[in-house]
Amino acid sequence: MESSLEAQVGPLRLERPTVLASGILGISVEIFGRLHGAGAGAIVSKSISVEPRDGYPGPTVVPLGGGGWINAVGLSNPGAAAFAGMIRDNRTVPIIVSLVGSAPEEFSSMVERFEGCHIAGYEINLSCPHVDDVGLEVGDDPELVSRVVRATKSAASVPVFAKVGLGRSDYLDTVSAAIDAGADGITAINTVQALAIDIEAQRPKLSNGIGGLSGIPIGTIAQRCVAQIHSQFDIPIMGCGGVSTWEDAVALVLAGASAVQLGSALGYGSPDRVFADVNDGIARYMERKGVRSVREMVGRALA
Amino acid sequence: MESSLEAQVGPLRLERPTVLASGILGISVEIFGRLHGAGAGAIVSKSISVEPRDGYPGPTVVPLGGGGWINAVGLSNPGAAAFAGMIRDNRTVPIIVSLVGSAPEEFSSMVERFEGCHIAGYEINLSCPHVDDVGLEVGDDPELVSRVVRATKSAASVPVFAKVGLGRSDYLDTVSAAIDAGADGITAINTVQALAIDIEAQRPKLSNGIGGLSGIPIGTIAQRCVAQIHSQFDIPIMGCGGVSTWEDAVALVLAGASAVQLGSALGYGSPDRVFADVNDGIARYMERKGVRSVREMVGRALA
């Protein structure tokens, strides 16, 4: 029996089910090429805004031990114009451009910037837990979500994913608004709002104070959200959060994800091995369980 | 310089700042006595409902590795009448009775049951993430929260704490409603909704499917919530979530907690050592930092 690692996330076909999460090594097309060559089925870029952003002063990304990370980078990114220039020559890597902003027009104007770039899709970051006025603020307002998704969809000629996270309001309302507005898929979840205090310095470890928790600690929270979305909506999901091994990836698929994003996992091992190791593990598991396609496994643990 | 471990949580005075969290070893008054003798400043009981509840079939509590736990015990408890009988003779242990229910009258009727028991306070569980119709369902409805807190307060002659967690609606609205209704303090946080899938069995590890994540993984989420409540409201807080060492306890205090609850930590070490170890660590830290009272440290990392 031949099993295939191909994954289908709604309109998006991926040769392999593992995808680089947004904000992780996410601004250099050379790195994208390297990771794609090393097994990533697609690459989600750092979230791009209309204008460049320097982000916050350090510390912005701090490991917490136990495979956890906290970050508040302040959405540093080169801006849509510069980033479009950087990826213009790409022909081989399936790049999903992550977009962030606070008004629908920003999204449509950014999509226009990427006109002519060879990209595989967009991911709308509705859920960055530590930057005022963008991210979660948007995700917390279903009406705005709806307008942002609609603006992006109407400008874009490639699939559009909406990325959700645990915010102040019910993230399932955000999912619902995004679907109604035409999103082709949902990415779940972003980091979880957290605060790590250094007891010797008696202040937060991040310059921004509050940041987003990622990595192993949020794995079962991500499984929960993916399962909830999968059972309540008919929409393809890219699962994200706490995947560090192939077992975690399989668990997210069994919970309802059609593909799996890896973020903090890149900090645990060699960028040249992480995707391949997870892919190989998934393939061996499928072989052992007699599963022929990733699709067959999606949501199977909820049956 | 003498530093004191005494903690003041609003009207509640504790000899030591560490408190046993609800649902942990929480039904036997003999065990309460043992833990109090071993250093716990107070004991929160298992959440008690009007009628006894058997809870869910197993698995109900599963360790996840990395100091994380997932549970959905289904609020098993002997019911208010039986529990009141069990603690009636207690004179020495400061017991905080945790109450759970879905209607304001249930709370007032339970408080009447405990009339005549020597108890230190009540904690209203507004945030159990895995039992339908009680817990989070209540916490998600600020209007109901308000009525439940009011009913408890008007029946009770001891301090009333409201325990919140991350639910579908903004937990800060729950906090606000509880405070307006007269709560003497807030306990934050309960477990975080999660799902752990076993990839070999291809089903959730808990019989209930979704459960609550506790232990080390949620520590920085708890620090965040405590800090948010502390900076937005003028209300004493019992911090809870992910405390496994004295460092974690100090971090929660620096984030704004006046006392700290320990739950899953009881699973890491001997019940006879956990509280003493954390208390000793806090005392040594205070000595080293020249702090004379726990109160001085509350919220200091946010200054």
Next chain:
Amino acid sequence: MHETSHIVQVTSVRDETATVHTLEFDDSTMAAALPGQFAMVWVPGIGEIPMSVMVADGGRAAFTVRRHGEATTGLYNLGPGEMMGVRGPYGNSFDIRAGRLLLVGGGTGLVPLMRLISRAPPDADITLVMGARTRPEVFFADTARALLRPRPHCIVVCTDDGSYGRPGLATDAAADELSGGAFDAVYACGPEIMMYKVMRLAQDAGVFAQASVERIMKCGTGICGSCCMGRELVCGDGTVFEAGRLLANPDFGVRYRTKSGEVAYY
């Protein structure tokens, strides 16, 4: 810090009686369990229950389960190749002395005693009292004989109805043994009333004694409190306790907690 459960496959199933199965499986963690330690055993889709770890040959592990309610029946029904989840081993273990040992077990309470025999010092002289209600309910007699063969030993099988071996209760046989000879230690596992009596007998005879106690166990790891017996947490402080500590416990042999935590009496 406890690790999460892992899945093992049943490799073989042995009939012990019409209602008792021994399920063997390969698992190094469980194979290393000490006598008295238990596992939390998950039958996916059915339930999770505590089970003593049974002896098995060559680095394998086993459970011996009596079909009873939903979860034990689910476990009993597992066939070779089927999956179960295990976590642990949890709890303390018997303090195995040298010299003359008296082991008193009933039903599946014999499981930890079998493991105890397999770990006892080679020159320990073991008397094993096995209790059952009727002849068809007797099991482990062959297993015990095989385990005890290399050492000085004596096996006393009792049936309540006298249909096999010595007629009467295991506690009567234990009393006789204790009055008949000087033992260095007594170990008991089985119904709590039986253990209570054996602990009293041993205490009266001034002999070191331990028993392994059963309670509702939801977590196995000292956090849920379902297993409390007086001030003791059976899963963590026990399951094995010394006679003195047991007899001083207001609950032992008297009452236990139901699944809701209500108190019930034996």
Next chain:
Amino acid sequence: MHETSHIVQVTSVRDETATVHTLEFDDSTMAAALPGQFAMVWVPGIGEIPMSVMVADGGRAAFTVRRHGEATTGLYNLGPGEMMGVRGPYGNSFDIRAGRLLLVGGGTGLVPLMRLISRAPPDADITLVMGARTRPEVFFADTARALLRPRPHCIVVCTDDGSYGRPGLATDAAADELSGGAFDAVYACGPEIMMYKVMRLAQDAGVFAQASVERIMKCGTGICGSCCMGRELVCGDGTVFEAGRLLANPDFGVRYRTKSGEVAYY
């Protein structure tokens, strides 16, 4: 899995120049850093920046910092007893060869070279070229002399303005050394243009060579991407790279990323 930062206390501060301080502290993790490895250093309330780990006596560690912008000034201003957070050490390290070694450093780029000297095999013959713009900016001359004393060595200090030592650029001195003798390895750390030239010189001379590269480093641990240089992640694949790999990199010596990730040119 990376551990979180921990706080250390500055034990002593040494003036190197009017703008350069060496801060010593006790920390076994940092004391064990390999030459070329760096730490992420947090000045609470001010910022966090990458710093090479400097040598220090007797199991201690140190950083040598040039006061520049906000974060380095904050670090520079720390006095004895004050706290800083450190995490790491991160990155790879120099592959220290035996034989005749040429070390070329400028400014605080000398820091990893000092550590390299302290770890070089005892019989390695080390030529150290130290570059500075003017005489008052020369530092580590004494430190280098003390570290090199026990072994065959040669120190060449150059100043751009000729106010001390050999007049001219460190790269000129390096070119002379390379043409004058057969080296077994060349190591460089300092401004990127300087390193670029040294790598070319070494490659032309057919000598094994490595340089330690600096970029914006926000995480130090291979997740944020701020340190990318072509296909390389400087924090994890480097900071130390071999000449061939560096000269094949389209960015090395040419361009870098700003804090936003935009491309800027040297």
